Amino acid sequence: MSAWDTIKTAFFGGLTFLFFFVIWIYNPFVHHTEYEVPSQMEEIINDPKAAVEGRELFKTMCASCHSVRYDGMYLMSVASKPEFKKILDSFGTLIRIDEKTKEKVMFLPRDVYEAIAMNDLLMLKSSFGKIPPDLSTMYLSRGEGYLYNFILKPQEVLPGTSMPAVMTGQEENTAKIVAYLKSVSEPSKGEKVKRTIMGILVIGYFIAMGFLLWIWRKKLLANMGYGH
Amino acid sequence: MLGKIVDWIDERAKVRDLYQTQMVDYKVPKNLTFPYVFGVLALITFAIQVISGIILLMYYKPIIAHAFDSANYTIMKEIPFAWLFRHMHAAGANFFLAVVYLHMFTGIYYTAYKKPRELTWIVGWVIFFVLLLTALSGYLLPWGQLSYWGMVVTTEIPTSLKDAPVLKGLFGAIGETVSIWMKGGFTLGDIALGRFFGLHVLFLPLTLMALLGIHLYLVRAAGISNPDGVEIDKKKEGVPFHPYMTLKEGAFAMGYLALFFYFVFFNMHHFLPADNFEPADPLKTPPHIAPEWYLLAFYEIFRSIPSKFWGFIAFNLALVFLLILPFLDFSPVKSARKRPLFFAMFVVLVISTMALTILGLMPPTPTNAKLGLFFAAGFFLFFLSLPVISFLEWGWYKAKGGQE
Numbered sequence: 001m002s003a004w005d006t007i008k009t010a011f012f013g014g015l016t017f018l019f020f021f022v023i024w025i026y027n028p029f030v031h032h033t034e035y036e037v038p039s040q041m042e043e044i045i046n047d048p049k050a051a052v053e054g055r056e057l058f059k060t061m062c063a064s065c066h067s068v069r070y071d072g073m074y075l076m077s078v079a080s081k082p083e084f085k086k087i088l089d090s091f092g093t094l095i096r097i098d099e100k101t102k103e104k105v106m107f108l109p110r111d112v113y114e115a116i117a118m119n120d121l122l123m124l125k126s127s128f129g130k131i132p133p134d135l136s137t138m139y140l141s142r143g144e145g146y147l148y149n150f151i152l153k154p155q156e157v158l159p160g161t162s163m164p165a166v167m168t169g170q171e172e173n174t175a176k177i178v179a180y181l182k183s184v185s186e187p188s189k190g191e192k193v194k195r196t197i198m199g200i201l202v203i204g205y206f207i208a209m210g211f212l213l214w215i216w217r218k219k220l221l222a223n224m225g226y227g228h
Numbered sequence: 229m230l231g232k233i234v235d236w237i238d239e240r241a242k243v244r245d246l247y248q249t250q251m252v253d254y255k256v257p258k259n260l261t262f263p264y265v266f267g268v269l270a271l272i273t274f275a276i277q278v279i280s281g282i283i284l285l286m287y288y289k290p291i292i293a294h295a296f297d298s299a300n301y302t303i304m305k306e307i308p309f310a311w312l313f314r315h316m317h318a319a320g321a322n323f324f325l326a327v328v329y330l331h332m333f334t335g336i337y338y339t340a341y342k343k344p345r346e347l348t349w350i351v352g353w354v355i356f357f358v359l360l361l362t363a364l365s366g367y368l369l370p371w372g373q374l375s376y377w378g379m380v381v382t383t384e385i386p387t388s389l390k391d392a393p394v395l396k397g398l399f400g401a402i403g404e405t406v407s408i409w410m411k412g413g414f415t416l417g418d419i420a421l422g423r424f425f426g427l428h429v430l431f432l433p434l435t436l437m438a439l440l441g442i443h444l445y446l447v448r449a450a451g452i453s454n455p456d457g458v459e460i461d462k463k464k465e466g467v468p469f470h471p472y473m474t475l476k477e478g479a480f481a482m483g484y485l486a487l488f489f490y491f492v493f494f495n496m497h498h499f500l501p502a503d504n505f506e507p508a509d510p511l512k513t514p515p516h517i518a519p520e521w522y523l524l525a526f527y528e529i530f531r532s533i534p535s536k537f538w539g540f541i542a543f544n545l546a547l548v549f550l551l552i553l554p555f556l557d558f559s560p561v562k563s564a565r566k567r568p569l570f571f572a573m574f575v576v577l578v579i580s581t582m583a584l585t586i587l588g589l590m591p592p593t594p595t596n597a598k599l600g601l602f603f604a605a606g607f608f609l610f611f612l613s614l615p616v617i618s619f620l621e622w623g624w625y626k627a628k629g630g631q632e
């Protein structure tokens with residue numbers, strides 16, 4: 001390759017790499033809002049045991065307004081309706097069996113759930129101006145920093161929000177609730193390790209195959225008299 | 229045993245002949261450069277999309293009440309390994325468009341669209357266009373906030389016709405009709421979701437498959453182009469496609485798959501964006517709606533032109549210019565290696581396209597709008613300069629004693 005070829009290759013290759021880095025990995029041209037989480041709280045958020053406690057806390061502190069349907073957590077007022085258990089049995093699918101209570105945790109399709117919860121949801125809407133959202137995927141859409149700060153001080157993070165400040169001064173419990181929401185969205189630790197190993201194996205396999213093909217090709221071409 | 233089976237088939241289907249003529253006797257230039265691999269990579273990505281798409285299809289439900297949950301609960305949490313296929317499908321869509329763009333830029337750089345390959349280029353353009361529609365319709369399916377509002381913005385683009393300088397009423401009515409027709413009503417609902425689902429999983433992939441077949445046939449019919457811009461005598465100079473090319477591109481393809489699976493396993497935050505994990509809410513407009521990155525250059529051209537009507541015309545023109553590229557460039561000389569003026573304009577094109585894409589993600593401040601206009605001009609300048617460059621090159625070509 002001549003010097004000019006090298007320059008061209010470096011220019012186009014570098015530009016392409018830079019471009020995809022900006023759009024796919026880190027874009028310095030758009031504003032990213034960062035939310036601080038104190039490091040002890042971060043530890044709690046990452047602790048699976050805290051997530052179990054967080055679930056209980058959620059039931060008492062949040063389930064009067066919010067459901068987490070992906071974890072079989074429904075509005076208190078709906079879950080206590082006499083017909084609710086029948087509805088779960090007829091329309092629900094099993095998520096898991098609860099370790100402590102040995103009860104079935106069931107997933108209900110959204111339309112079935114909203115039909116039976118309609119009055120309760122509308123009541124919440126008339127008090128707060130909007131229906132408090134289901135929190136199943138909130139961890140994925142907002143991230144833990146936002147959730148921790150919002151749940152602790154809703155007005156500071158989202159001025160004008162109708163969500164009441166129910167956790168004021170309870171940093172640790174807030175972190176536990178975030179840990180719970182995280183556990184609903186993220187795979188368990190064991191599953192994550194499996195996925196990481198699987199990823200490394202797959203990537204390693206393709207790299208190894210690439211090298212083998214290359215070496216094989218060299219040998220083959222040398223035998224056929226093609227040089228490189 | 230295996231040999232006997234092949235013999236049996238060969239006697240009836242003549243597969244050995246096919247292999248000999250299509251793989252070994254088929255000769256390609258020895259000096260093909262790395263970017264020639266992008267076509268093969270696109271083919272591999274198509275296979276990835278079809279396989280992962282079929283798996284997703286088994287669990288996805290195209291009704292508003294269930295779409296979001298089927299993607300985010302059933303696929304991501306309930307069915308073992310379905311997450312892997314969703315990751316592959318979402319990353320694959322992005323890789324597909326990236327590879328197709330790189331493939332197109334390679335074609336432009338080596339002016340591979342010139343005679344006898346105009347048809348190959350045109351069919352390739354149609355593939356690109358159908359691919360954009362496929363990605364657009366697929367993006368609606370998970371029915372998240374970005375899916376919903378992205379489609380709202382897209383289906384409103386034709387209404388910019390009502391800003392026409394003349395015949396406002398007529399243009400407005402056409403735009404409005406097209407927009408309603410795209411949505412299947414005044415709002416996006418189950419009808420739109422069902423339509424886009426049908427297009428996405430059946431019609432568009434089948435169309436793509438047919439187009440790919442035609443594209444590949446045309447590539448074979450014209451022979452592969454040459455980075456030096458001179459057609460080789462394939463009988464004397466070429467090297468056999470197999471094993472010379474197949475193993476080289478196979479090795480690159482393995483590297484590509486390694487990169488692809490790095491994203492699939494470890495870096496999905498861009499391909500499954502956070503905002504789309506919020507269910508679609510027609511009453512809550514998200515603060516920032518931008519199309520996916522592969523549409524941003526066109527979107528930025530549309531957005532930075534102050535009149536919506538002319539913006540609409542301009543971004544359609546951008547697509548049309550790409551389509552008629554082989555006819556804008558009628559120079560007798562091939563490949564940027566041999567064409568210094570063309571090389572310079574190619575650099576302008578690459579930088580303008582990248583800048584437009586990045587600007588498309590930024591807030592539309594007055595400075596950004598001006599920059600957008602500047603780079604849109606750069607984009608169009610490439611196409612408009614081609615006839616001029618071709619004219620000059622004909623002059624040089626003749627002066628050197630070249631023949632028609």
Ligand code: HEM
Nearest residue numbers: 277278281282284285288318321363366367369370429433
């Ligand atoms: C040909 C190229 C294709 C492209 C560029 C493409 C693109 C996309 C995109 C961008 C999404 C949204 C991804 C997400 O956020 O989850 C999607 C979803 C989907 N695609 Fe495709 N697709 C292609 C082919 C196919 C094929 C061949 C099938 C089935 C036969 C298919 C079935 C689906 C289904 C069922 C979904 C919804 C599931 C989900 O959102 O996770 N796709 N596609």
